[in-house]
Structure formats: C-alpha cells, structure tokens
Amino acid sequence: MQHAIDWHQVLLRLLDRRPTKSPFCFKQIHALFLTTGLALHSYPFSRLLSLSSLPHLFSSLDGNHSCYSYSLLLCSPRPPSAFLINTLTSSLASSGHHHLALSLYSLLSINPTIRNYPNPHTYPSLLKACSTSSHLLPLGLALHARLIKLLFIPLDPFVVTSLLILHSRRDRIDACRSLFDQIPCPDLPAWNAVLSCYARRSDDSFFAAAEVLFLFQELQLSPSPAIPNEISLVALVGACGELATLSLGTWAHAYIQRRKSLVVNRFVGASLIDMYSKCGCLNLAFQVFDNLLHTEKDTFCYNAMMRGLATHGHGHGVLSLFEGMRREGIQPDDVTLLLVMSGCSHSGLLEEGRRCFERMAGEFGILPKLEHYGCLVDILGRAGRLEEAHEVLRKMPVKPNAVLFRSLLAACRVYRSLHFGETSIVKLMQLKPLYAGNYVLLSNIYADVGRWDDAVRVRKAMKERDIDKSPGLSLVEIDGTFHEFSTGHHTHPQAKEIYAMLDRISRRFHECGPIPLK
DNA sequence: ATAGGGTTAG
Known part of the structure; x- marks a missing residue:
C-alpha cells in the first residue's frame, strides 16, 4: 500500500514536468499508469487525459493522435466515467480538435450504461467548439435541441452563456438576449458574453452599440457582484467607437485608468486606439498606442x-x-x-x-487577396495609370468585384478618359444593376467627358428602374439639438428613439460623477 | 476533490 502511494506522487510529479517534453515521455508515463494501477484512480487519470491533447505534444497533423487520445480513455482498465469523458472532451476541444470532441460525444452519449452522461458539464466545451468554426454551427443548434430534450432546465449559467455565444455567431441577437434574460443573476462571463455579442457588429450596429451602453449600465447597477473587467471594457469602448461619441469614449477610458484592477492590455489598447481614431482624435489614439506595454503591442x-x-x-x-x-x-x-x-x-x-x-x-x-488587388487598382488609378490599372483588373487571378470596377471608373472620371473604362462599365452594370451609386458615377463620367447623350440615357435608365439615391447627411438634428453621433445612423428606422435613449444613457454616465477608485 | 462559459477591424 505504501508502495502504491509513492507511485501516486511520483507519477503525478512526472505528469507535471515530463510530458511537456515529448510524446515519448508521455507514452512512457501512460505505460507506468497502466502497470502500477494508477490508471484506476480517477484524479491522476484525469490529469493524464487533460494533457493528452496538448498541441505541442501531439500535433493535429499526427494521424495517430486521435486514436491515441481516444485509446487513453476507451482502453482504460475501467469503463469511463462521465467525469473522465468530460475531461477528455474539454481537452480535445480546447486544443482545437473540435471534431474529435464532438465525435466522442456522439459516440458515448447514446450509451445508456455510462451513468450521469451527458451532464451539464459536457456541453460548454462542445458548444464552444461549434461556435468557433462556422461549419459546425448547425451541430451546435442540434446540441441546443438536445439540451432542451434532456430537460436540464433551468440551464445553468455556463450552458446558457455558451449557447449565447453560439447564437451570436449566427447573428441571432434576439435569441442571445432571451437566453441572457433567463439567467436570474448573471455572473461576469455571462455579462461579457452578452456585451460582446452586441458589440460584435451585426446587421444593426447602431442599435447594437446603443444596447451595449445600456447593458453596461445595467451591469453597474446590478445587485450581483459582477465587476466589469477588460473584456467588458473592450465591448464598451468598441460601442463608443461605433457611435463616434468622444464624450462617452473618454468616460470609458477614464474608467479604465481609475480602476486599479484594469490594465490596458492589447485588446483594450486596440479598442481604445480604434475608438479615438473613429472619434477623429488621432493624437489620443497615438498616445494610447505609445503607452501600450512593449509586450502587448x-x-x-x-x-x-x-x-x-x-x-x-x-x-x-x-x-x-x-x-x-x-x-x-x-x-x-x-x-x-x-x-x-x-x-x-x-x-x-x-x-x-x-x-x-x-x-x-x-x-x-x-x-x-481581392482587397489587395482592389487597393492596387486604386493606387494606379489615382496616379493616372489607367492602362496599368486596367491590366491588373484583366489579369488578376481572383475574380474582381464591383468595388474594383468602380474604383477604376472613378479614376477614369478624374482623368477624363474612358478609354480603359468601357469594359468596366459593362461588367459593373452586370454585377450591380440596382445600385444607385453606379448610375450616378456613370452619368457623371459621361458628363465630364462631354458625352451628354449617354449621361441623360443613364439618368433615364435609373428613373425607369425606379432606383433611388438616399441623400447623405452628416449632422443630425432632432428636436432642435444637434447630435455628435456618427453619420449614417439617422436613416435607422428607430433613429429617434435610439438617439433619445443614448442621450439618457450619456447623461447618466456623466451624472455618476467621478468614477470610484478601486 | 478532480470536468464546463466571456475579448481583436472593413
């Protein structure tokens, strides 16, 4: 007995050090686990399992890896427990072997002899795996369905948060919100998940950014002990940048500086740089950049x-x-x-x-990529090298899109020459026959080179096809006051309501006065 | 006792 306990400690120590060296050491230790009987003990064995998918130990290119990782569990002296399966699942998922994690689940979840499997601990890492690669999203939905079927209800915050992330990758913001709202007392990861979900621009970035500000305030007022961290601030600063509201952006920056526990890491740094740039304060963006720790840049x-x-x-x-x-x-x-x-x-x-x-x-x-070719066409076109720009468009290995043709045509207009632009006109109208900007650009080009008949023809075609150009404005006036919020948003169907809400939120942010030092 | 969720542009 004394002997066995020694092995216990020796092997656990070994596990802490040696396996980081090579697959060979790891396999030796596995052998020792089997010969000494240590593999029968749940805790040491789980340590072995969780190390078994380390990328630098077993690269994903190693064809034998999946067999080995599986064999650890499935050929172990005892049938695996739910705990051990979950350990391996999370180990596989967190080292990028998403398919292996999922197939382990599908292999064992139908096996009724494994007690208490699957359980709520099984799902977060699987859902995370589905969220990270777009082709696994449908599988994630299947898992959601399974969760409902298994009736692990009410779902615990871990599961709800990972479901929230899953649906946010599908741009289903309403689903995210209703999941969040069902958490009675959200903890910080849950708050961060919903904040990041709105901060990650979806189709309705204006509304989403306003919602981030709103939620951040809810977070501050919430009775739960959740204290915002860097992740929360990345979302908040991002939303301020999206709205181009310098006053709120600086408020957020001040918040970060006064809270001793918050550091400007590379995530926060990049979001501040981005926010200040979008607010037109390049000098402040540079200040943040210069103050970033060397290791974070x-x-x-x-x-x-x-x-x-x-x-x-x-x-x-x-x-x-x-x-x-x-x-x-x-x-x-x-x-x-x-x-x-x-x-x-x-x-x-x-x-x-x-x-x-x-x-x-x-x-x-x-x-x-396509964008680089587009930029090259732009560079050449702006410099008046219309022939070279045209050559790039003609010869590029990627299929050019409307942006590239428009870019060349814009250059043709500046240099008053359509010689290398005629084919682009044809292509452009084939690609985007309903885009108002094309018609405006074309008729302007024709007018500039003196082809008035063509200019009129284009304008007529635009009218006939009932294509409307919405006017661009930059300052937005609502109820007699001008708003500093960024351009383009005033066309939002709920612009008025959102601006009103932003005003309220903005005032409340500033009313809370000096941010407490913590 | 040992297993699970949150952060990077256009």
Missing part, C-alpha cells in the same frame, strides 16, 4: 493604429509605423499590408504602394 495593435492613420490620410505615417513594426520584429498580416497599401493610395504614394504589393508574397509570405 502585437500585430493587431499596430493594425489598429495604422488603420487610424490610413483613414485620416496619413500615408507617410502608416509607412513609418510599418517600418517600426518590422524593426520590432512584429509579423505583418494580410490586413497590415492592406492598410499600408490603402495609406499609400490615399496619399498618392504610387511607388511605395506598388512596392508593398510586389513584396507581399515573396518577402512576407502573404498571398494577395
């Missing part, structure tokens, strides 16, 4: 800052930040290169933009 943060610079037309700023990024050894991604190119495009940096495109595949190992 990743590709995403650089991209956020570069996006701010690019949209404000600072092409040279984008380029120098890109150089800084390379100096720091931060790997650019496809978005980075797109931002560099779009910065060049808006600042007329023809050569720099073209060079960036040419270096993409070779130097950075990133294949140009």
